[in-house]
Amino acid sequence: MRYFGQGLLMLLIALFIFSGCQKADNIGLDIDPQDSIQGKLIVDFNVNTITVRDDSLNTSNIGQYPLGSLNDPLLGTTESAIAMQLNLPSTGFTFGEEAALDSVVLIMRYGNDFYGDSTSSTFNVSIHELNEKFGQSYASNKTWNYGSESLGTREGTRFAWRDSIKITQQVKGGPDTLVKVPPQLRIRLGDTFKERLRTAAAANFASNSAFTNFLKGFYMKASKQNSQIGGIGFFNLAAPDVTSRMDVYYSNKNSSGGRDTLTASFNVAGEAPAIKHDYTGTPVEEQLEDPSKSYSTVYVQPMGGLKAKITFPDLKKLKELGTLAINKAELVVNVEDGTTNPLEPSQALTIYQTDIAGQRQVLPDQFSYWGGSIYDSDKKRYIFNVSTYVQRILSGQTEQYPVYIIPANLRFVSQQSQNISPIANTAERSVLSGKGTPDHSGRIKLNIYYNKLRN
Numbered sequence: 001m002r003y004f005g006q007g008l009l010m011l012l013i014a015l016f017i018f019s020g021c022q023k024a025d026n027i028g029l030d031i032d033p034q035d036s037i038q039g040k041l042i043v044d045f046n047v048n049t050i051t052v053r054d055d056s057l058n059t060s061n062i063g064q065y066p067l068g069s070l071n072d073p074l075l076g077t078t079e080s081a082i083a084m085q086l087n088l089p090s091t092g093f094t095f096g097e098e099a100a101l102d103s104v105v106l107i108m109r110y111g112n113d114f115y116g117d118s119t120s121s122t123f124n125v126s127i128h129e130l131n132e133k134f135g136q137s138y139a140s141n142k143t144w145n146y147g148s149e150s151l152g153t154r155e156g157t158r159f160a161w162r163d164s165i166k167i168t169q170q171v172k173g174g175p176d177t178l179v180k181v182p183p184q185l186r187i188r189l190g191d192t193f194k195e196r197l198r199t200a201a202a203a204n205f206a207s208n209s210a211f212t213n214f215l216k217g218f219y220m221k222a223s224k225q226n227s228q229i230g231g232i233g234f235f236n237l238a239a240p241d242v243t244s245r246m247d248v249y250y251s252n253k254n255s256s257g258g259r260d261t262l263t264a265s266f267n268v269a270g271e272a273p274a275i276k277h278d279y280t281g282t283p284v285e286e287q288l289e290d291p292s293k294s295y296s297t298v299y300v301q302p303m304g305g306l307k308a309k310i311t312f313p314d315l316k317k318l319k320e321l322g323t324l325a326i327n328k329a330e331l332v333v334n335v336e337d338g339t340t341n342p343l344e345p346s347q348a349l350t351i352y353q354t355d356i357a358g359q360r361q362v363l364p365d366q367f368s369y370w371g372g373s374i375y376d377s378d379k380k381r382y383i384f385n386v387s388t389y390v391q392r393i394l395s396g397q398t399e400q401y402p403v404y405i406i407p408a409n410l411r412f413v414s415q416q417s418q419n420i421s422p423i424a425n426t427a428e429r430s431v432l433s434g435k436g437t438p439d440h441s442g443r444i445k446l447n448i449y450y451n452k453l454r455n
Helices: 007-010 191-198 206-214 283-289 315-321 385-396
Strands: 040-044 048-053 065-072 076-084 100-116 123-130 146-155 165-169 177-181 185-191 217-224 228-233 245-253 259-278 297-300 306-311 323-334 350-354 381-385 404-406 429-431 445-452
Touching: 048 283, 048 297, 065 100, 065 123, 065 259, 076 185, 076 206, 100 191, 100 217, 123 185, 146 185, 146 191, 165 185, 206 228, 217 228, 283 297, 297 306, 297 404, 315 385, 315 445, 323 385, 323 429
Parallel strands: none
Antiparallel strands: 040 445, 048 306, 065 076, 065 228, 076 217, 076 259, 100 185, 100 228, 100 245, 123 146, 123 217, 165 177, 245 259, 297 429, 306 404, 323 381, 323 445, 350 404
C-alpha cells in the first residue's frame, strides 16, 4: 500500500520517543486522504544499519548462470566463471570409419539479463579444461582446478544476449543452409583439442562415466579491459530452444564409399558458477572490518555478495506507552542519491529474519510466496511491511532478532519455497541510505501506526 499527498500529515500526532523531534515534515510516509490510518504515528529514528557478507549459495538449478567481470565504482570487482560437464551424444558413440573432424564449437544459450556496461565494454572469453571431476553441487565461492592453456578463445566480444544470429547449418545429403538461431555465444575450440577428440580411444566414448574421465569438463571465463566497467551476462544452459552444448562437425566414410557430413552434439549436463568479490579500497571494506558501528550507507549485492543487517535496539521501549495495537508498520528504505548511474539498483529486494540458531526465517508479514518490495523508481525507494513482526515483539509472542535485506529476481520467484535464500541469477545491486540524523530526509525509517488499548 502506498500513500500520497502531504495534507493529512498535519492531522497525525507525531510521537518521536527516540529522537525527541516533533516536526511534521520529518514523518516518513505520505498519506492519501481516502486511505488514512486512524491512530498515532511513531517515526523511529533509532534504526541501526550495517553491511555484512551474505552467505555463499548452492549453485545447482539457479535458473541462469553468470559470466563476466564487473568493476563497480562503489562495490569493487565481481568476477564469475562457469564450470560445466558434458555428456555423450549416445552411449558407445563413435565418429565412424575414417573420420575427419572439421571443427568443434562450444555453444552457450544466452539467458534473460546483462548487468553493467552493455555498449562499450568488450570481453575476452576463454575455455579451459577442468582438472577435477564435476560433482553434484558446489558453493558459489569454490575455487576450481583447471588448466592454464586455453582450448579456445573469443576476443573483443560483447554479450549480445538479445540478438539472434545466423549460422550455416549442415544438412545430411543436401547443401548447407543459412538459418536464424536464438541469441547464443559460439566459441570455436582449437585444432589441438579437435585432434585429441579424433584420436581418442573408443573406450573413452563407451559411457558418460568413461567420457568424463577422459574430459572432465570445461571452465569458461571472461575478462575485460582494465579501464572498462564491464558487466555480468547470464546464460540459460537448459533452454528448450537451444541446448547449450559442444558441437563437433565431422565427416566419415559411408557404406557406398562416399562421405557423410555429420554433427555430434555433446550436451552440457552439469554446470556451476564460480564467483569472486573483491571489496579492497571501497567503502564496503570498512564496514566488513568494523561491524561494531552503524553506517549511513549500506549495500546489498547478489551472487553471494552483501546484505544489509537492520536492528531496532529501542523497539521494546514502546511497551512503556502501554498495550498497543499496531495498525501498520513499514520499513522505508531509500536508494542513496548518486548511486544509480551507470549501474541501476535492484528491481526487487526481499527481507527476512534470523532465529536463535541464526537460520533464515520468513517474516510473519511475508505470508505469500513473494513478500519482498519492488523498487519504486519514481520515489527511489523500497517499502517493507513489518506490521506483524513489530506487533509480536511488543506483545511478547516472539524474541527480537535482526532482519536482513537481500536482492531478489522476480523472474525466478518460486511459488513453492520461501525466496529468502541468496541468489546468483541476477547481478543487480542497491546502495541504500542507512541510519541518519533526524534532519536527513533520506535515512531509513521505521514508521509505526498504532492505537493504545485500555488495560
